[in-house]
Amino acid sequence: MVVAVVLVLIVVGSVAFHFLSPWWWTPIASNWGYIDNTIIITFWITGAVFAAVVLFVAYCVWRFRHKDGQKADYEPENKRLENWLMGLTAVGVAAMLIPGLFVWGQFITVPAEATEAEVVGAQWQWSYRLPGADGKLGLSDTRLVAADNPYGIKPDDPNGHDDVLIEADYLHLPIDKPVKMLLRSVDTLHDFYVAEFRSKMDMIPGAVTYFWFTPTRTGQFEVLCAELCGTGHPYMRGGVVVDTQEDYDAWLAGQSTYAQLYAPEVLKTATID
Amino acid sequence: MVDATHGPDAHAAEFPDVELYHPRSWWTRYVFSQDAKVIAIQYASTALAIGMLALVLSWLMRMQLAFPGFLTFIDAAAYYQFITMHGMIMVIYLITALFLGGFGNYLIPLMLGARDMVFPYVNMLSYWTYLLAVLVLVASWFTPGGPTGAGWTLYPPQAILSNTPGQESGIVLMLVSLILFVIGFTMGGLNYIVTVLQGRTRGMTLMRMPLTVWGIFIATVMAMLAFPALFVACVMMLFDKLLGTSFFMPALVEMGELLPHDGGSPILFQHLFWFFGHPEVYIVALPAFGIVSDLISTHARKNIFGYRMMVWAIVIIGALSFVVWAHHMYVSGMNPYFGFFFAVTTLIIAVPTAIKVYNWVLTLWRGDIHLNPPMLFALAFIVTFVNGGLTGLFLGNVVVDVPLSDTMFVVAHFHMVMGVAPILVIFGAIYHWYPKITGRMLDNTMAHLHFWVTFLGAYLIFFPMHYLGIMGVPRRYFESGDISFQPPSAHDLNIFITVMALIVGAAQLVFVFNLIWSIRHGKPSGGNPWRATTLEWQTPETPPVHGNFGRELPVVYRWAYDYSVPGAAEDFIPQNQPGTNPPHSEAPRKRKGTKP
Numbered sequence: 001m002v003v004a005v006v007l008v009l010i011v012v013g014s015v016a017f018h019f020l021s022p023w024w025w026t027p028i029a030s031n032w033g034y035i036d037n038t039i040i041i042t043f044w045i046t047g048a049v050f051a052a053v054v055l056f057v058a059y060c061v062w063r064f065r066h067k068d069g070q071k072a073d074y075e076p077e078n079k080r081l082e083n084w085l086m087g088l089t090a091v092g093v094a095a096m097l098i099p100g101l102f103v104w105g106q107f108i109t110v111p112a113e114a115t116e117a118e119v120v121g122a123q124w125q126w127s128y129r130l131p132g133a134d135g136k137l138g139l140s141d142t143r144l145v146a147a148d149n150p151y152g153i154k155p156d157d158p159n160g161h162d163d164v165l166i167e168a169d170y171l172h173l174p175i176d177k178p179v180k181m182l183l184r185s186v187d188t189l190h191d192f193y194v195a196e197f198r199s200k201m202d203m204i205p206g207a208v209t210y211f212w213f214t215p216t217r218t219g220q221f222e223v224l225c226a227e228l229c230g231t232g233h234p235y236m237r238g239g240v241v242v243d244t245q246e247d248y249d250a251w252l253a254g255q256s257t258y259a260q261l262y263a264p265e266v267l268k269t270a271t272i273d
Numbered sequence: 274m275v276d277a278t279h280g281p282d283a284h285a286a287e288f289p290d291v292e293l294y295h296p297r298s299w300w301t302r303y304v305f306s307q308d309a310k311v312i313a314i315q316y317a318s319t320a321l322a323i324g325m326l327a328l329v330l331s332w333l334m335r336m337q338l339a340f341p342g343f344l345t346f347i348d349a350a351a352y353y354q355f356i357t358m359h360g361m362i363m364v365i366y367l368i369t370a371l372f373l374g375g376f377g378n379y380l381i382p383l384m385l386g387a388r389d390m391v392f393p394y395v396n397m398l399s400y401w402t403y404l405l406a407v408l409v410l411v412a413s414w415f416t417p418g419g420p421t422g423a424g425w426t427l428y429p430p431q432a433i434l435s436n437t438p439g440q441e442s443g444i445v446l447m448l449v450s451l452i453l454f455v456i457g458f459t460m461g462g463l464n465y466i467v468t469v470l471q472g473r474t475r476g477m478t479l480m481r482m483p484l485t486v487w488g489i490f491i492a493t494v495m496a497m498l499a500f501p502a503l504f505v506a507c508v509m510m511l512f513d514k515l516l517g518t519s520f521f522m523p524a525l526v527e528m529g530e531l532l533p534h535d536g537g538s539p540i541l542f543q544h545l546f547w548f549f550g551h552p553e554v555y556i557v558a559l560p561a562f563g564i565v566s567d568l569i570s571t572h573a574r575k576n577i578f579g580y581r582m583m584v585w586a587i588v589i590i591g592a593l594s595f596v597v598w599a600h601h602m603y604v605s606g607m608n609p610y611f612g613f614f615f616a617v618t619t620l621i622i623a624v625p626t627a628i629k630v631y632n633w634v635l636t637l638w639r640g641d642i643h644l645n646p647p648m649l650f651a652l653a654f655i656v657t658f659v660n661g662g663l664t665g666l667f668l669g670n671v672v673v674d675v676p677l678s679d680t681m682f683v684v685a686h687f688h689m690v691m692g693v694a695p696i697l698v699i700f701g702a703i704y705h706w707y708p709k710i711t712g713r714m715l716d717n718t719m720a721h722l723h724f725w726v727t728f729l730g731a732y733l734i735f736f737p738m739h740y741l742g743i744m745g746v747p748r749r750y751f752e753s754g755d756i757s758f759q760p761p762s763a764h765d766l767n768i769f770i771t772v773m774a775l776i777v778g779a780a781q782l783v784f785v786f787n788l789i790w791s792i793r794h795g796k797p798s799g800g801n802p803w804r805a806t807t808l809e810w811q812t813p814e815t816p817p818v819h820g821n822f823g824r825e826l827p828v829v830y831r832w833a834y835d836y837s838v839p840g841a842a843e844d845f846i847p848q849n850q851p852g853t854n855p856p857h858s859e860a861p862r863k864r865k866g867t868k869p
Contacts, residue, residue: 006729017736025744039667046666050659060637065644066642074836074838077580085631089627089628101613104609104612142525142526187430201606205525206523206525231437231438
């Protein structure tokens with residue numbers, strides 16, 4: 001009896017906790033509301049299955065607990081029932097998988113109009129690079145990283161000269177403009193993660209990874225590192241500020257380029273062009 | 274196929290004297306023993322002992338999360354050492370070793386009617402290699418820099434870089450210990466597989482084996498295929514660390530200095546690790562599936578529902594688990610198109626897994642449920658496994674994983690599904706088979722106390738933890754209090770979880786005390802206290818002596834689940850009892866009521 005009651009309480013308590021507890025996701029600030037929807041679908045389906053299974057067990061424990069003289073049924077198999085259950089499960093799984101794959105297709109298909117923004121991870125800070133006036137990021141290589149070239153930008157690539165560098169400061173993004181985040185690391189694995197954007201991706205030294213999103217809400221959002229990167233991992237914080245277009249333009253005008261910061265002699269030739 | 278109607282003496286005539294090594298001294302009987310039952314107890318004791326260390330480590334890390342700064346000796350480096358060693362010990366050195374080395378060794382020969390494993394000497398070496406692996410692991414606490422703090426996944430390049438504690442020697446000892454573990458496990462695993470295939474007694478067809486043996490057997494086959502990936506990954510990382518190769522090391526700048534590595538791939542390690550790591554989840558789960566099936570059937574006095582479906586589900590899960598590994602890597606930066614494939618395979622595996630759950634609960638239906646401690650733990654397993662399995666549908670569904678990956682949701686999920694659930698089965702199994710191992714029952718009052726605190730406490734720890742992850746709190750954070758989006762109440766939840774963890778941990782001391790106390794003071798159990806059908810309960814002596822079955826091996830006439838057979842005198846018929854009531858094929862195919 002106690003066991004059955006406890007099992008029922010587990011279901012009731014879990015459902016109550018789900019709806020009443022103050023701990024839930026952050027208000028979304030990107031276009032990935034589809035992901036939230038898929039999570040909600042998954043919650044309903046899995047929640048129903050959990051409640052059904054545990055309540056069934058509770059009923060069995062209450063109804064069929066041992067009493068003197070009781071004898072169990074002898075029923076080795078029931079093909080019909082097993083096939084039905086298998087079919088229902090497959091339907092439930094498909095109901096979660098199909099929307100999930102559909103949204104994943106969107107997640108990995110970057111719209112053509114997306115602008116690029118590069119994030120560079122290094123223990124334990126975030127730096128950013130924007131493509132500048134030409135809309136192109138200059139080539140980079142970890143082996144070029146040095147005190148006067150923290151991004152490892154190839155000095156002889158003209159595309160890099162006007163790249164806007166944002167070191168140890170917040171990245172600003174204009175609202176409602178899709179952006180492709182190009183992720184790079186110069187030392188170890190990191191993961192660029194903003195909870196409000198619902199998206200994250202590891203950064204790998206020696207490779208460029210990416211994800212895209214469209215910011216949909218102005219404000220300031222904390223960047224966390226979500227891949228263990230040594231003892232300073234929890235302190236690897238940064239920020240992204242989503243601006244209106246005017247605020248963004250004003251902010252961008254105040255930033256410095258690679259040529260201005262690290263290569264004064266290049267700057268000279270660049271201005272001649 | 275074997276004709277089960279042969280008399281018992283036919284078998285004895287084929288093997289007039291069983292070729293067993295007979296121990297002559299105390300040392301060869303109890304220490305360097307080749308008896309699978311002694312080896313099983315050695316494996317289990319070592320695993321439980323090192324598991325206590327992992328338990329203490331979990332206390333320490335929870336103390337840090339709830340009361341940062343209270344224990345001043347926990348700095349970031351120590352915290353990462355704690356989580357790394359806790360994870361590795363729990364997954365490999367406790368759960369894997371206990372299920373396969375412990376229960377595998379004890380139960381396979383007894384349940385199959387064999388006198389011992391087929392290669393007893395190799396079996397002994399398996400244990401001693403495992404013990405060496407454990408000692409090497411523990412030794413890293415006593416080296417300069419201490420054990421590695423790379424996280425149990427040991428992802429390079431960070432695992433061998435500075436800013437990871439244990440960079441001096443801890444990581445090397447970890448890799449060496451894993452290599453030793455794989456070597457030791459291979460020796461044991463070959464034994465389990467060959468014994469299952471070749472060592473069964475007359476009449477014990479594959480489709481009459483108890484599901485416990487099926488679970489352990491398929492898990493061992495999987496381990497034989499999966500552990501080599503871990504083995505080579507460890508060897509390659511050792512080369513990177515000690516010889517300066519670049520298997521996993523790209524060009525990178527460490528503390529402002531360009532390292533001599535170039536061209537390696539950190540993602541390659543992740544593929545190798547998870548090619549081992551995902552099957553590992555099922556290497557732990559399948560023995561639990563098998564054991565819990567037998568616990569439920571025995572204590573509900575009812576045949577397991579859908580035996581053949583259960584066997585095939587185990588086999589299919591085992592096979593599928595080799596094509597789902599990259600669902601651990603959806604946000605690793607691998608080719609994003611892999612996500613489609615691995616999400617589909619991962620969610621397909623939910624179907625055979627769900628079948629198993631349905632068949633467990635349908636076994637309870639119209640049963641005669643005895644709420645003995647093993648049954649209580651089996652019920653708790655169903656609750657926690659269903660909970661943890663369902664949250665796996667979030668993480669397996671590639672796009673849903675994106676926000677949840679690397680958060681506390683993942684921690685909650687895998688603890689529920691491959692920590693709490695299999696360990697509840699381990700407890701149930703120990704309460705179930707302790708009488709066979711010692712001849713005495715474990716104390717029932719202590720068992721109930723242990724059960725309620727462990728089950729409810731563990732659920733209260735890990736269920737709310739999911740919601741921290743949904744909020745976005747990352748895992749592996751030494752301190753998380755200052756995260757901007759976290760309300761202050763999240764810290765209250767952290768304190769609650771820590772208090773529960775301390776209580777649940779303390780309850781395990783009751784269990785350990787019960788194990789030791791009952792050896793002398795437990796109620797004598799007799800040979801078959803649960804009135805079970807399988808062969809280990811039919812031995813002439815309890816505890817069974819070396820050789821297990823006296824002069825003649827048992828002959829098997831029926832499947833392992835003849836409980837409450839209509840018309841039978843008792844509510845169970847042992848597998849070695851001759852007779853044709855009920856008419857049985859391998860597993861009865863006819864539905865109830867279609868035959869008299």
